Structure formats: structure tokens, C-alpha cells
Amino acid sequence: MTEPTYLRETRVSYDTVADNYAELVPPLLVGDPLMRSMLGAFAELVRAAGDGPVADVGCGPGHVTAHLDSLGLTAFGIDLSPAMVDIAQRTHPGLRFATGTMTALELADGELGGIVAWYSIIHIPPEALPTVFSEFHRVLAPGGHLLLGFHVGDEKRRKTKGYGDLDMALDVYWRPPARVAELATRAGLSVQATMLTEPDARVPQAFLLARKP
Template identity: 60%
Template sequence: MVTATVIGMVEPPYLAATRESYDTVAVDYAELVGDALTSMPLTRAMLAAFAELVQAAGQGPVADIGCGPGHVAAHLNALGVPVFGIDLSPKMVEVARRRYSGLRFEVGSMTALDLKDGELGGVIAWYSTHHIPAEQLPTVFAEFHRTLAPGGHLLLGTHVGDEHRHLQHAYGHPVSIGSYLRPPDRITELLAEAGLVVTARLLEEPGEGQKRQHVCLLARKHGSS
């Protein structure tokens, strides 16, 4: 088996396993979540607030990191936000390109973004950072901080918990995906350590389509344009 490298370093096994798993489920995953936002009014409100803040600042495009099949990027685009997507899974990127041919989607890892310092007006990470082990999460948040312009905004959505689960079956397929759930306060602390200050949070209880609590965190990079 050929081992991939990231910035001259051997790729961690969890990244390879996550990529392979999402390559496997890409088509079925897209069918399941493609219209999910239509039944999530509070989430749409957070996305709308994020879009308004990014547009008002006018500092650059938004990167949807871990974009999956592209539905969140497409929603932001419909709100008038310049946006592109990045995902670890080439198959997910293929699905996103087919579904939303007018948008740009690229293969990449949130642990080492191929983006310039301060290039982005916004970053959105929608249910993607929970696949990152605790020891690697500061690296990811540092990448978000590096690529954001001063005063740029981050919107992070994730499941809430305090446990590590290893998924071996998902969306009708065998997979090997780690899911590292954290309390919102801990995520807020790690973001602050990276220079990203949380300005708002939305904590939703389990409900229709959701088996556990989930949180949206809106954060801002120190400084101004």
C-alpha cells in the first residue's frame, strides 16, 4: 500500500481511514443529507448570520472545510456568499462537483490547507472536525486561524459529547471512522487558544433527525481588516 504524505510528513492513519470511508459512502451520504437544511430552521438562521457577517466585512471568500457533497456551500452561495469547498474524500468532491457544477470543490486536508495566510473572509466547518483526534485539533484550529483574514469569521457545527467512538458501519456500508465528541466549552477553549474568539453559540437538543445534542459556534479572528 502506498502511504500518502502531507507537507513532507507521513499521513496519519486516521486521515487515510477517514478518506477511504467517505469515499465508500459518498453517494449514499449525499442522498441522505442533501436536503437536510430544509428541516433545520435554527441552523439556517446561524448560516444566515454568518453569511451577513462575512459579506459585511468583504474580506475574501469562504472555504467550506470538510464540505462533503457540497450542500452547505450551495446554501451559502444562494445567500450571496462567495464560497468554495474542500474535502478529504475525492469521491465526495466528485459528488459535489456533479451536484453543484457552478461551484468550486477541491480535495484537501484541514490539517494542512493549501491556502495562503489571511486569504479567507470566512471558514465553515460543518460536522467535519469531530473526526479529528484531540491531539490534532489544535493544528486544525491553527490552520483556520492562519487562513482567515484579521477579523474573519468561523462557523463550526458539530455533535456534542465527551467520548470517542469508532464507527464500523455507516450509511449502509462498512467504514472505519473515529468520532471524537467534545463539550462545547472545551471546543471554545481550544478555539480561543488558536486566536479565535467565540461570539455566539446555538446548542440544540436531540430532535427530529438528531440523536444527540449538537452545537453551532460562531467565532472571530482577532484584529481588523
Template identity: 60%
Template sequence: MTESAYLHATRTAYDTVAADYAELLRHELDTKPFDRAMLAAFAEHVQGPDAGEVADLGCGPGRITAHLRSLGVNVFGVDLSPKMVEVARETHPDLRFEEGSMTALDLADGSLSGAVAWYSTVHTPPELLPTVFAEIHRVLAPGGHLLIAFKVGDERRHLSQGYGHELSLDVYWTPPEHVADLLSKAGLVLDAQLIREPDESERPRSGPQAFFLAHRPHA
């Protein structure tokens, strides 16, 4: 799939489901202690007197953005879907949300202390993942940190329905060793990884979940 085709399909799908997606996942983090632990670890890395901004890339309705702000992170959200951005702004009027694509971020080189890609690469065709990771490397300042969450596996599924709506959307499961290799090739250093088994809300449609914490090294 070409970059423009995948972006169009993803944007259309999430514009369609935005309101219902936000409601269904509003309290999802409450039952996921391992997920919260990785977010807390990331938050510790991107705080401090000299810390800059952190971008929640593919922020959807802003639930992870808001959670990071509650941990003291200077964070804003970016999402491909205008409807998701609209919902995020309505739900969290005290936070900043912008439209944008992870394949071509409208951010200056080295402008971020951190970036989060919380399941936001799961719709990216494998051949375009290097582009996404190269963009993240570009916008991170030296010493800046990345937290990425993704589905563990090696397959593609096409969804024709989701969150109570008809849609057309590809979802990718990715081997952790492949993600680690791509991060390294993009110039990012892997610091920690957590792979957990699916919880009750994820079975049986999904398997293990992965969380990687990495950083852009100083030159």
C-alpha cells in the same frame, strides 16, 4: 491515532459512502431551522463590497456550500475525500471544489473572509484539534469569521457501518467549553454560540448539537 492514520481512515470511509451520503442528506437542512439560522448569521458577517472568499472546510457533497451560495456568499468547498469532491462537482457544477486537509490547507495566510467547519471536525482526534484551529486562524484574514458545528459530549465511538456500507471510522463528541478554550488558544474570539437539543432525525444516536461563531481579531 497519528495524523496520517486518521486522515487515511476518514478519506477511505467517505470515498466509500460518498454517493449514498449525498442522497440521504440532500434535504437535511430543510427540517433544521436553528442550523439555517446560524448559517444565515454567518452569511451576514462574510458579505459586503470588500468581502473575500469563504471556504467550506470538509464540504462533503457540497450541500452547505450550495446553501451559503444561495445566501449570497462567495464560497468554495474543500474536502479530504476525492469521491466527495467528485460528487460535489457533479451536483453543483457552478461551484468550485478542491481536495485538501484541514490539518494543512493549501491556502495563503490571511486569504479568507470566512471559514465553515460544519461537523467536519467530528472525526479529528482531540489531540489534533489545536492543529486544525491553528490552520483556520492562519488562513483567515483579520476580521474573518469561523462557523463550526459539532456534536456535544465527551466520548469516541467507532463506526463499522454507515450509510449502507461497511467502514471504519471514529466519531468524537466534544464538550463546548473545550472547543471554546481551543478556539481562544488558537487566537480566535468567540462571538456567539447555540446549543440545541437533538431533533427526531438525530435521536437516539446523538445528543445536543453545538454551533459556534468566532472571528480572528484585527492585530
């Protein structure tokens, strides 16, 4: 099957910026107590529901995967970009990382206790999002949790430069949390909580937690 253009563009773009991204972005998580609070709540819920394995989908350089590991979870990372996976594996040799796409996860039905997709659904076009949510629902065990981080808004932006002015060519989608919640619900997930930063933040952010019944 021919690969959709958006997947190819995303892979090529993140392969190009991977080194700079790995230097610039991971400290942002360390410096943000709100993000860590959602990841901490997610970790507690996954442990309470049986402590199944957790996939960090769109893991980039693997800092969130490593943070989940530090919270006691059995976490592994999946990313579309081989360069990102390579950096993640070198930086965190004790953890497991693999290339793959969230649109067709190479995981068995009900295999996971949790999924984190931290600023990775932002590159999925609207027509492909239902497939992604149905994949998330398929691979979660009953009682498993999903945690999403994404930019709030209602627009598509073309990104042509980034992470030290390197060339990129991909789309970024800012989304209304209610629309994301509706897609999760339609896929059979039950939305548990949404945390929003204030609208006057430079880029408003949402963190959405859902559970497979």
C-alpha cells in the same frame, strides 16, 4: 511524510459512502431551520466584514457550499474524500471544489473572509485539533469568521457502518462546546456565540461562531 491513520480511514470511509451520503444527508439541512439560522447569521457577518471568500472545509457533497452561495457568498469547498469532491463538483458545476485536509490547508495566510466546518472536525482526534484551529486562524483575514457544527458530548465512538449499512471504519468525536471554544481561543480566535440544542435531543448539537480579531 507518512499520512496519519485517522486521515486515511476518514478518506476511505467517506469514499465508500459518498453516493449514499449525498442522497440521504443534504435534505437534513433544508429541513432544519436552526442550522440555516446559524449559516444565515454567518453569511451576514462575513458580508459586513468585507465579503471575502468562504471555504466550506469538509464540504462532503457540497450542499452547504451551495447554500452559502445562495446566501450571496463567494463559497468553495474542500474535502479529504475525492469521491465527495467529485459528487460536489458534478452536483454544483458552477462552484469550485478541491481535495485537501484541514490539518494543512493549501491556502495563503489571511486569504479568507470565512470558514465553515460543518460536522467535519468531528473526525479530528484531540491531538490534531490545535493544528486545525491554528490553520483556521492562519488563513482567515482579520475580521474573518469561523462557523463550526459538531456533536455535543465527551466521547470517542468507533463508526463501522453508516449511510445504508455500508462499511466504514473511523472515529467520531463528540465534544463539550467549552473545550472547542477554549481551543479556538487558544488559537487566537474570539468566540462570539454558541448555540446548543437541548441535551435530550437524540444527538445534541452545537454551532459555534468565532471571529479573528
